[in-house]
Amino acid sequence: MNARQPGGNSSVASESYDAIVVGTGLGGLTAAAILSRSGKRVLAVERHDRVGGYSHSFRRGPYLFDAGVHLVGGCEGGGMIDRLLRSLAVRDRCDFAPVDPCYETHFPGFSLAAPTGLAEFRRTYQEAFPADATGIGAFVDACSTIRAETQQLLAGADSTRIAGALARFPSLQRYRRATVADVLNALVVDPRARAALTTLWPYVGLPPGRLSFLYWASMLMSYVEDGAYYCRGTFQKLACSLADVVRESGGDVALRTEVRRIDVDAGGVSGVVLGDGRRIASRTVLSNADARQTIDDLVGRDRFPARYGRSLGRLRPSLSALVAYIATDLPPASLPTAHETFYFDSWDHDRSHASSAAGAPSWFTLTVPTLIDETLAPPGESLIVYTSLVPFAAVSDWRSAKRDCTERILGAIAARLSDFRAHVKLIEVGTPQTMMRYTANSDGALYGWELSPSQIGPGRLAVDAPIPGLYLAGHWTQPGGGVYGVVTSGLLAARAILGHASEADLWQSLQN
Numbered sequence: 001m002n003a004r005q006p007g008g009n010s011s012v013a014s015e016s017y018d019a020i021v022v023g024t025g026l027g028g029l030t031a032a033a034i035l036s037r038s039g040k041r042v043l044a045v046e047r048h049d050r051v052g053g054y055s056h057s058f059r060r061g062p063y064l065f066d067a068g069v070h071l072v073g074g075c076e077g078g079g080m081i082d083r084l085l086r087s088l089a090v091r092d093r094c095d096f097a098p099v100d101p102c103y104e105t106h107f108p109g110f111s112l113a114a115p116t117g118l119a120e121f122r123r124t125y126q127e128a129f130p131a132d133a134t135g136i137g138a139f140v141d142a143c144s145t146i147r148a149e150t151q152q153l154l155a156g157a158d159s160t161r162i163a164g165a166l167a168r169f170p171s172l173q174r175y176r177r178a179t180v181a182d183v184l185n186a187l188v189v190d191p192r193a194r195a196a197l198t199t200l201w202p203y204v205g206l207p208p209g210r211l212s213f214l215y216w217a218s219m220l221m222s223y224v225e226d227g228a229y230y231c232r233g234t235f236q237k238l239a240c241s242l243a244d245v246v247r248e249s250g251g252d253v254a255l256r257t258e259v260r261r262i263d264v265d266a267g268g269v270s271g272v273v274l275g276d277g278r279r280i281a282s283r284t285v286l287s288n289a290d291a292r293q294t295i296d297d298l299v300g301r302d303r304f305p306a307r308y309g310r311s312l313g314r315l316r317p318s319l320s321a322l323v324a325y326i327a328t329d330l331p332p333a334s335l336p337t338a339h340e341t342f343y344f345d346s347w348d349h350d351r352s353h354a355s356s357a358a359g360a361p362s363w364f365t366l367t368v369p370t371l372i373d374e375t376l377a378p379p380g381e382s383l384i385v386y387t388s389l390v391p392f393a394a395v396s397d398w399r400s401a402k403r404d405c406t407e408r409i410l411g412a413i414a415a416r417l418s419d420f421r422a423h424v425k426l427i428e429v430g431t432p433q434t435m436m437r438y439t440a441n442s443d444g445a446l447y448g449w450e451l452s453p454s455q456i457g458p459g460r461l462a463v464d465a466p467i468p469g470l471y472l473a474g475h476w477t478q479p480g481g482g483v484y485g486v487v488t489s490g491l492l493a494a495r496a497i498l499g500h501a502s503e504a505d506l507w508q509s510l511q512n
């Protein structure tokens, strides 16, 4: 692997390919790697100088930072990511470290470390809120059932016809329009227990009263039941391992190369036009780029059925993020002891979300990846990553706002970690503008479309678009945002292209 170009070093060697993948986020790379391993000659095209999208990393002097992703479920023991990498024969290229507790959460006068493992997770919350023990048990069980049914649905033959298939899954059917709060408030009485149980709402970007219960429950259980993991050496390694499969199978991964247009003729998709004007032919094009850009700018909305365009117009994007990448010489004893710690100044998540929506978040998370991987910084030093959610529209000029943001972030962390400021060796703030610049996601959206009940399942774009040969993968498509979601979308898209009726068929074919 070329050190300056993680994940690719090849140019576009041919005038035509079996399949072209536009964008190398984890959704696009999952599909590209599976297609390559299945014998297709694939071209993956990436406008950035490295693969990975939000799962890329960057170096500043001796420090190595993940740009976005810091926690993923299912990387060991037969979980989905583990299985994918094994099937592609690159499992040994990623070293995943378990993260347990999965997270630590702080509210005024209260803190809790949430372990992985269903029984341990349930018991920890029941012990913290004994008066609600029965309701907490029922809530955790409902989450687990949702996850099991979702996995069955997505692995089965009806995965791209979700609306019809839901009837066969009683819990999915029952809760399809439910928010997290709808389910939680019926089972758990203490508002503090409710708030603590829904600590992870920022991972899906909406407060419990607006967040899809189905999506949130699946996301939570992917960590609790399958285990939470960090990829030693950053999640760039996961992206590079998938890109390796493409190149080692005879395909190309072209970096610093933009797709400007996806061509369509009477037979469907016919190829792409690159930024330099070169035309590359293929009857299969999968876009991992922002869905609205794919449809409006790369293809042209007039090529799609009018209904498709109208439904696109109704979809609302998710929030973006404010992230501070910080290197410190703080001794480990003065740092949070969990990889991922949430700090809420209120028990009311609606209020916390409203502060984010107004561009002045009152809450944040701190990730300390050097607790797990000391090689990310020189000996004795620590990386700390501050993350909170904000909308792109909150500030008209993010570049000029960076200095203010930096001060506010330093102040917020110093209020939690004494003596913090004196130990900061480097701080670099990423704004929604930064998120957009590196991934081209409109307004730096973190999770594609908002994950509200109406925008998951059949309410989200399917992986097979209504133009022959055009496919979509990534967080703008079914099932939704986050690494687990986009890898699933890549699996669904690859299945649709290769004609595998079920996920089991796909795994079986990769073994042959």
Ligand SMILES: Cc1cc2nc3c(=O)[nH]c(=O)nc-3n(C[C@H](O)[C@H](O)[C@H](O)COP(=O)(O)OP(=O)(O)OC[C@H]3O[C@@H](n4cnc5c(N)ncnc54)[C@H](O)[C@@H]3O)c2cc1C
Residues within 6 Å of the ligand: 022, 023, 024, 025, 026, 027, 028, 045, 046, 047, 048, 051, 052, 053, 054, 055, 067, 068, 069, 070, 071, 072, 257, 258, 259, 260, 288, 289, 290, 321, 323, 387, 435, 438, 439, 440, 441, 446, 447, 448, 473, 474, 475, 476, 481, 482, 483, 484, 486
């Ligand atoms: C700060 C932050 C923290 C996060 N933390 C986590 C976490 O801990 N766990 C988790 O599960 N999820 C996390 N997420 C969410 C998760 O990272 C995303 O939902 C997911 O990675 C998106 O993957 P994707 O496949 O949709 O592609 P993206 O990551 O959106 O990448 C799309 C790629 O396509 C390329 N592209 C776009 N247009 C073109 C074009 N025309 N030509 C060529 N290339 C193009 C872009 O350059 C980019 O590389 C986080 C996100 C952020 C921003």
